[in-house]
Amino acid sequence: MKTIGTANARTPIKLGLLLLLCPILLWLFLLVILPQLTMLNISLQERVAPRIYEYGFSNFIAFFTEPLYWNTFLRTAIMSIIATILTLIIAFPISYYIAKMLRGRAKGLLFVLCLIPFWVSELVRTYGWMILLRESGVISTFLQYIGLVDGPIEFLYTDATIMLGLVYSSMLFMVVPLTSTLDSLDDSYIEAGYDLGGNGFSVFWHIVVPHAKPAIVSGCIVVFMLTLGNYLTPILLGGKSSLWFTEQIFTQFITRFNWQQGSAFGVLLLSISSLIVWLGLKLSRQSFSKVMS
Amino acid sequence: MLNHMEFDLQCTDIVRKFDDFTAVDHVSFAIKKGSFFSILGPSGCGKTTLLRMLAGFDNPTSGEIIIKGKSMNGVAPNKRPVNMVFQHLALFPNMNVSENIAYGLHRQGINKVEIKHRVEQVLARVNLAGSGNKQITQLSGGQKQRIAIARCLVLNPDVLLLDEPLGALDLKLREHMKVELKQLQQEFETTFVYITHDQSEALVMSDQVAVMNHGQFQQVGDPQQLYYQPDNAFVAGFVGDSNKWSASVIDILPDSLKVKTTTGLILSVSKVDNKSLIIGSEVDIFIRPEAVHISQQVTANLQDNHLNIKINNILFDGANSQLLVEEQNSGEEIKVKLPQTAEFMHLQKGDKLQISFPFQQVKTFPKELEVS
Numbered sequence A: 001m002k003t004i005g006t007a008n009a010r011t012p013i014k015l016g017l018l019l020l021l022c023p024i025l026l027w028l029f030l031l032v033i034l035p036q037l038t039m040l041n042i043s044l045q046e047r048v049a050p051r052i053y054e055y056g057f058s059n060f061i062a063f064f065t066e067p068l069y070w071n072t073f074l075r076t077a078i079m080s081i082i083a084t085i086l087t088l089i090i091a092f093p094i095s096y097y098i099a100k101m102l103r104g105r106a107k108g109l110l111f112v113l114c115l116i117p118f119w120v121s122e123l124v125r126t127y128g129w130m131i132l133l134r135e136s137g138v139i140s141t142f143l144q145y146i147g148l149v150d151g152p153i154e155f156l157y158t159d160a161t162i163m164l165g166l167v168y169s170s171m172l173f174m175v176v177p178l179t180s181t182l183d184s185l186d187d188s189y190i191e192a193g194y195d196l197g198g199n200g201f202s203v204f205w206h207i208v209v210p211h212a213k214p215a216i217v218s219g220c221i222v223v224f225m226l227t228l229g230n231y232l233t234p235i236l237l238g239g240k241s242s243l244w245f246t247e248q249i250f251t252q253f254i255t256r257f258n259w260q261q262g263s264a265f266g267v268l269l270l271s272i273s274s275l276i277v278w279l280g281l282k283l284s285r286q287s288f289s290k291v292m293s
Numbered sequence B: 001m002l003n004h005m006e007f008d009l010q011c012t013d014i015v016r017k018f019d020d021f022t023a024v025d026h027v028s029f030a031i032k033k034g035s036f037f038s039i040l041g042p043s044g045c046g047k048t049t050l051l052r053m054l055a056g057f058d059n060p061t062s063g064e065i066i067i068k069g070k071s072m073n074g075v076a077p078n079k080r081p082v083n084m085v086f087q088h089l090a091l092f093p094n095m096n097v098s099e100n101i102a103y104g105l106h107r108q109g110i111n112k113v114e115i116k117h118r119v120e121q122v123l124a125r126v127n128l129a130g131s132g133n134k135q136i137t138q139l140s141g142g143q144k145q146r147i148a149i150a151r152c153l154v155l156n157p158d159v160l161l162l163d164e165p166l167g168a169l170d171l172k173l174r175e176h177m178k179v180e181l182k183q184l185q186q187e188f189e190t191t192f193v194y195i196t197h198d199q200s201e202a203l204v205m206s207d208q209v210a211v212m213n214h215g216q217f218q219q220v221g222d223p224q225q226l227y228y229q230p231d232n233a234f235v236a237g238f239v240g241d242s243n244k245w246s247a248s249v250i251d252i253l254p255d256s257l258k259v260k261t262t263t264g265l266i267l268s269v270s271k272v273d274n275k276s277l278i279i280g281s282e283v284d285i286f287i288r289p290e291a292v293h294i295s296q297q298v299t300a301n302l303q304d305n306h307l308n309i310k311i312n313n314i315l316f317d318g319a320n321s322q323l324l325v326e327e328q329n330s331g332e333e334i335k336v337k338l339p340q341t342a343e344f345m346h347l348q349k350g351d352k353l354q355i356s357f358p359f360q361q362v363k364t365f366p367k368e369l370e371v372s
């Protein structure tokens, strides 16, 4: 009797849960899984004659045999990793200052000040940098005006400029999780660290960093993925020399109309970002579910 | 000057102001080596502020802190020979028990073998041998307490500071930890400075207690002194349980005073040294519930206070049971200790009895001017 009762009681709950999950499952399937599978399918097709396709790996072989492709690919991955590390190094002191040094109104104010640039679109922000950095831009003109340089200087279209743009546009995604995590670290832990004889470094390394680790890892994952898949910033600030992998994908799909090759690149980009995120989690001994919670 | 060697900690004229609010107000004291010193006061009276200055997290506006004969002005917290047990213990959650205890030893650059040995030793001394690999979350409240103390004591500090460490524990465990803390202190022979708002903790554990209010020390003494010879009305009211009445002096006798409470009850009370007391002066009088004697027949001692009362309520609390009684003429309510003996077993609400107490037991203090 009893078991039947509970079984009956449980079924509607399960159904309810399923109905509740329906939108998200549909969203996941239609917008994330289905396109990826389709892309994988397209990437495995090779053209044997006009309008005739067969399954094969030629698109992937093309990637590995053409140095421009995999050089761009590696360059994109390495630049993204550097951008992620730079973002972390710059964001950490800012977050620490906001979360631990400031009190009351100043704290909220500074936090909002960090968010304000992100109220305008990435495109507008990037154009902002271009106004500052181009040959006839604000900085160049100013340097000439105060007599530091003789002629106009072009700051745009260098790797350093791309890096600047990437770090700048990623800042928010690092500062927000770090600030809220550091804010939750009770001051007494830091004080206990000093009280037991620790100096600034040992308190930072043994107490602050372990506490902030989940936020550091999740911030890094988000920043890395956004940077790797960024299109606007490298193109606008790096120009023709940007050699960003998303640009290659764009070229294949739009300019060359070679969807098969483009899809292969897309699949490769997804694989490398998954691989690097997995490596990062392994190295920092964090689990994905813990980091994302 | 005082002999430095005898004292582990000396404070002279410590003041700490936050803007124009004075949290700690001209506090001076000296703590003997190896003693258990408590600072007792209601919350908000400045205890934590004072302790944080001793630890070095905060600096006095004026005054000097001397530890083992050395001035601590300008000495950083990590350079002071004191350690602190925090109110919420602050055990590092990312480290296990051994790592927590070893943290301070590592900072001193001691080698690993020695650290391991000392961690095991201190764990054994706090009766937690073999718990080194446990995570902090696996420990019970009392165990966390002991680890927090072990983490400090392993560093052999000259002074251990404790900020209401028992506050978060339930009553039963708190009673147990009181005894245990006292034992640990005696065993390690370390000077403890313990702050609390719980007078029973302070009385049970301490060699010396300082009663603090509004940033000032009201009285420093051993627990018996505070209990039996309070210096002022605040100490009399704060330490232990008391009946407190406002009264005015109606007669001054050679060795006692006659006073009349606001409800019209006339009592003989002990005399105050204060010479300014004249007939009509306002006073506060205190009588402890256990100083009141209950009797069914009249005993004749003219100087004692004899009152006819009616029982309003019986508050049963085991050994701490009390009667709430009402004086028949004035209606003044009095708390009286109810001994759990056969003689008083049958007492019931509404019973009429006599109570008496000697005038010496009634403490009298000139009325304090209200601090506004």
Ligand SMILES: Nc1ncnc2c1ncn2[C@@H]1O[C@H](COP(=O)(O)OP(=O)(O)O)[C@@H](O)[C@H]1O
Binding pocket: B018, B023, B041, B042, B043, B044, B045, B046, B047, B048, B049, B050
């Ligand atoms: N950083 C501070 N700024 C301003 N006022 C403070 C600060 N720290 C404590 N106070 C004030 O000092 C008084 C004493 O606080 P505290 O020492 O924490 O009391 P206790 O520990 O005895 O409860 C309180 O009224 C508190 O508001």
Ligand SMILES: [Mg+2]
Binding pocket: B047, B048
């Ligand atoms: Mg406090």
